[in-house]
Amino acid sequence: MFLFRPILYLQKNKYMQKITNFFLLGIVVLSTISCSKDKVGVYNAEISNITDNIIIATYTDLDNKADLLLTAVEALKDGGATESELTAAKEAWRATRAPWEASEGFLFGPVADNEIDPNIDTWPLDSIGVETILSGSDVINKAYIDALTGDAGTGLKGFHAIEYFLWGTDGNRTAASFTARELDYLVATAESLKGKTAELINAWISTGGDFGAQLKDNSSRYPTEKDVLVELAEGIRGIAGEVFDTKIQNTLDGIDNNGGDVAAGIREEESRFSNNTKSDFTNNIQSISNVYLGIYGTGGNGKGLSDVVASNDAVLDATIKAQIVEAIEAIQNIGGSTSVTYSTALGSDRASIELAQTKVSNLETTIRTQLIPLINGL
Amino acid sequence: MKNVIYFIGICLMVACSKDSIENDASEEFPGGATTYNSIFSGSYEQPASNLNANELAQHASGDKLFSNSFVANPSTVNPGLGPIFNNVSCVLCHPKNGKSPQPFSGSDLRGLLFRVSIPRADESQGPMPVPGLGTQFQHRAIVGTTSEGQVQISFQETTHTFADGSTYSLRKPIYTLTSTTATIPANMMVSPRIAQQVIGLGLLEAIPESVILAKQDINDADNDGISGKANRVFNPILGVFELGRFGWKANNATLLVQATDAIHQDMGVTSFVFPQETAYGQVQDDGLADDPELDSLDAIDLAFYTQSLAVPKRRDFNSSSTNNGKQIFFNIGCNKCHTQKYTTGNNTAFAFLNNQTFYPYTDLLLHDMGPDLADGRPDYLATGTEWRTPPLWGIGLSELVNGHTNYLHDGRARNLLEAIMWHGGEAEAQKIKVSQLSKKDREDLVKFVGSL
Numbered sequence: 001m002f003l004f005r006p007i008l009y010l011q012k013n014k015y016m017q018k019i020t021n022f023f024l025l026g027i028v029v030l031s032t033i034s035c036s037k038d039k040v041g042v043y044n045a046e047i048s049n050i051t052d053n054i055i056i057a058t059y060t061d062l063d064n065k066a067d068l069l070l071t072a073v074e075a076l077k078d079g080g081a082t083e084s085e086l087t088a089a090k091e092a093w094r095a096t097r098a099p100w101e102a103s104e105g106f107l108f109g110p111v112a113d114n115e116i117d118p119n120i121d122t123w124p125l126d127s128i129g130v131e132t133i134l135s136g137s138d139v140i141n142k143a144y145i146d147a148l149t150g151d152a153g154t155g156l157k158g159f160h161a162i163e164y165f166l167w168g169t170d171g172n173r174t175a176a177s178f179t180a181r182e183l184d185y186l187v188a189t190a191e192s193l194k195g196k197t198a199e200l201i202n203a204w205i206s207t208g209g210d211f212g213a214q215l216k217d218n219s220s221r222y223p224t225e226k227d228v229l230v231e232l233a234e235g236i237r238g239i240a241g242e243v244f245d246t247k248i249q250n251t252l253d254g255i256d257n258n259g260g261d262v263a264a265g266i267r268e269e270e271s272r273f274s275n276n277t278k279s280d281f282t283n284n285i286q287s288i289s290n291v292y293l294g295i296y297g298t299g300g301n302g303k304g305l306s307d308v309v310a311s312n313d314a315v316l317d318a319t320i321k322a323q324i325v326e327a328i329e330a331i332q333n334i335g336g337s338t339s340v341t342y343s344t345a346l347g348s349d350r351a352s353i354e355l356a357q358t359k360v361s362n363l364e365t366t367i368r369t370q371l372i373p374l375i376n377g378l
Numbered sequence: 379m380k381n382v383i384y385f386i387g388i389c390l391m392v393a394c395s396k397d398s399i400e401n402d403a404s405e406e407f408p409g410g411a412t413t414y415n416s417i418f419s420g421s422y423e424q425p426a427s428n429l430n431a432n433e434l435a436q437h438a439s440g441d442k443l444f445s446n447s448f449v450a451n452p453s454t455v456n457p458g459l460g461p462i463f464n465n466v467s468c469v470l471c472h473p474k475n476g477k478s479p480q481p482f483s484g485s486d487l488r489g490l491l492f493r494v495s496i497p498r499a500d501e502s503q504g505p506m507p508v509p510g511l512g513t514q515f516q517h518r519a520i521v522g523t524t525s526e527g528q529v530q531i532s533f534q535e536t537t538h539t540f541a542d543g544s545t546y547s548l549r550k551p552i553y554t555l556t557s558t559t560a561t562i563p564a565n566m567m568v569s570p571r572i573a574q575q576v577i578g579l580g581l582l583e584a585i586p587e588s589v590i591l592a593k594q595d596i597n598d599a600d601n602d603g604i605s606g607k608a609n610r611v612f613n614p615i616l617g618v619f620e621l622g623r624f625g626w627k628a629n630n631a632t633l634l635v636q637a638t639d640a641i642h643q644d645m646g647v648t649s650f651v652f653p654q655e656t657a658y659g660q661v662q663d664d665g666l667a668d669d670p671e672l673d674s675l676d677a678i679d680l681a682f683y684t685q686s687l688a689v690p691k692r693r694d695f696n697s698s699s700t701n702n703g704k705q706i707f708f709n710i711g712c713n714k715c716h717t718q719k720y721t722t723g724n725n726t727a728f729a730f731l732n733n734q735t736f737y738p739y740t741d742l743l744l745h746d747m748g749p750d751l752a753d754g755r756p757d758y759l760a761t762g763t764e765w766r767t768p769p770l771w772g773i774g775l776s777e778l779v780n781g782h783t784n785y786l787h788d789g790r791a792r793n794l795l796e797a798i799m800w801h802g803g804e805a806e807a808q809k810i811k812v813s814q815l816s817k818k819d820r821e822d823l824v825k826f827v828g829s830l
Contacts, residue, residue: 108418108419108420109419109781110781112419112473112474112780113473113780113781113782114781115470115473115488118447118467118470122447122466123447124449124453124456125449126449126450126453126459126521127449127453128449128450128451128452128453128521129449129450129521132521132522133521136522148521154447154449155447155449155466156521221777221778222778227417227418230416230417230418231418231419234416234419234420235418238420245438246438246441246442246445250442267454267455268455372416376416
């Protein structure tokens with residue numbers, strides 16, 4: 001055991017410094033050759049595919065869909081709102097929601113650093129604040145919404161504000177019921193959303209902030225491939241935990257086998273106005289699938305975290321794949337069929353929600369207790 | 379000297395071993411058994427690794443509250459925001475439980491807020507509120523209410539030189555507060571403070587008071603230029619003055635007071651500890667008889683969340699450059715305030731904090747940091763030039779967690795080296811020693827601090 005010994009750094013002369021540097025250099029070289037566990041280049045293909053064809057592809061999709069959503073609500077505003085325009089806007093909202101929820105398996109980097117998430121997905125909606133604005137006389141446009149909400153986070157804009165306008169609190173919104181100020185607000189907040197999704201994708205692409213390079217190339221954030229793989233694995237663990245332990249659990253608190261306060265559970269539901277909650281959760285688990293399998297829709301070359309696992313522990317790889325499928329199936333089967341809403345199931349079929357919760361929890365447990373230790377041990 | 383280097387080299391060549399040089403193996407796990415093993419962007423957000431199922435459940439309840447966005451009353455979900463506030467959730471000031479970057483604009487302050495007060499004869503009684511503003515400047519308000527005002531930020535940049543001739547620059551923010559709802563008195567004192575990372579706080583709370591007080595040297599009896607003074611602050615729960623441990627000036631006694639104070643002042647959410655709205659008696663007062671807005675058990679869960687967060691494992695804790703930096707850190711005397719190591723006994727508030735050896739690198743005492751860092755606003759026993767030694771654990775993960783390397787009480791330092799070079803006052807001698815280091819040694823020192 002080498003004992004700590006005081007070293008007189010401040011009295012070192014230049015000659016000694018050169019000797020020191022020489023030997024320190026030698027140590028660095030030796031460390032790199034013989035001691036390093038950094039598998040430089042071993043998982044380049046997986047990291048590149050996940051970065052470019054999963055993460056950047058998801059954000060590209062999100063930004064494109066947000067653009068279509070803006071177009072749809074502008075159509076609703078222009079020349080009198082019609083039912084078909086309202087229906088189209090609702091579909092555009094769901095279409096935008098899907099890639100956003102499918103991005104929650106990788107909530108690191110610009111989406112967090114630049115406060116994109118709190119700018120577009122703050123929950124709950126501050127409906128009191130929204131109604132106060134609507135009953136006032138200020139001109140409502142994007143600049144107004146952005147300034148009003150200050151830094152970020154106030155529940156006055158984003159997905160849930162748009163949802164509130166398009167569906168109303170009871171899901172029975174009609175095109176004829178929109179006031180001019182509501183339409184102004186709706187377009188302004190959709191514009192704000194689109195601005196943030198553009199900022200997000202721009203932060204990742206090579207012609208913009210190029211955050212993707214921090215994953216793929218040497219960077220101070222992620223000095224080794226292992227650092228990236230841990231980030232990715234912890235990211236999918238995080239959303240699995242969020243779904244079963246927060247998003248689902250919050251709706252179940254206070255509800256038991258005898259019923260309980262179902263209304264309180266519904267109030268805790270993420271996308272309750274649009275009844276999109278099951279889709280939200282499905283897409284959350286889909287984001288795990290995408291990162292794990294290296295496939296995004298028809299894109300991606302299939303190089304994902306699965307490759308890293310399979311070469312070390314084929315049984316674990318098969319377990320994770322099966323548990324992803326089981327979790328998605330259980331979520332879609334909440335209430336007994338895909339057509340039953342989450343709100344309805346809270347009152348009628350709590351067991352199906354608990355089953356889905358268990359399936360997601362099982363997946364989280366496997367990721368936490370087996371996948372992450374495996375990657376940390378690379 | 380030569381022998382030492384040879385020896386390190388031989389050890390590495392022969393053994394490739396982490397045990398062959400001078401680190402205690404436990405130093406890789408700065409939070410003892412609470413330490414979380416993965417290093418990633420969420421490293422500050424993990425429950426202590428040694429929680430039992432019940433503790434994990436309470437941690438999760440507190441986690442939800444820490445993440446909650448509060449909205450204006452009356453609301454069926456997360457009510458209580460405002461009427462005046464700085465932010466709408468804990469996490470927005472403590473992003474990923476870390477720190478937000480230094481702001482450039484008063485319209486985007488993120489985690490930065492301003493404590494205000496006017497002078498009083500006996501500052502040890504605590505800051506005297508400013509009429510119409512209280513002790514904190516809330517720059518935002520719920521819809522339909524006017525905030526306490528706005529902040530403008532400008533900068534002064536100065537260039538300095540290391541002994542080896544290379545230069546560095548320090549950028550000092552200048553803040554101007556304006557209000558339309560109150561008259562700002564000419565003698566108002568303003569203290570900018572950025573929200574801190576929240577890891578490992580339970581362990582800091584578990585350090586016996588006697589251990590902290592034993593490190594005091596108020597009159598510098600040992601003539602090393604460093605004093606060290608404990609703050610004594612009011613604990614509204616017990617109605618007594620106690621040792622202050624938390625906050626930039628050690629201005630809160632316990633994590634329950636810290637958490638309820640933050641949710642009260644920063645978000646306007648009242649609790650059993652602080653049952654009166656921050657806007658009480660001001661033009662922004664909502665007049666609602668709905669206080670306290672936060673359930674008492676929720677307040678306790680919120681505090682528990684901060685008590686039960688893990689400290690992340692150290693990254694690159696045993697490389698040669700890190701170890702060189704470590705020796706410099708101790709040789710220079712940084713550890714005189716940044717106390718390396720503590721142990722807890724078997725009678726802390728929570729079983730998971732018992733019998734831990736941990737490495738926060740703080741003495742939790744107040745030190746004069748010189749005029750350049752001074753806020754000029756006393757806070758109980760803390761003078762206008764004194765700050766509490768902040769813990770250094772986890773500090774190097776700032777870029778990974780939050781995408782920036784801004785440090786100090788308002789984020790003014792743009793990297794760890796600047797943070798070191800901002801030191802003055804009691805740390806002036808240490809700063810001068812750092813400025814005399816070779817480039818390599820400076821880099822190693824920064825590398826060591828970044829590895830904590």
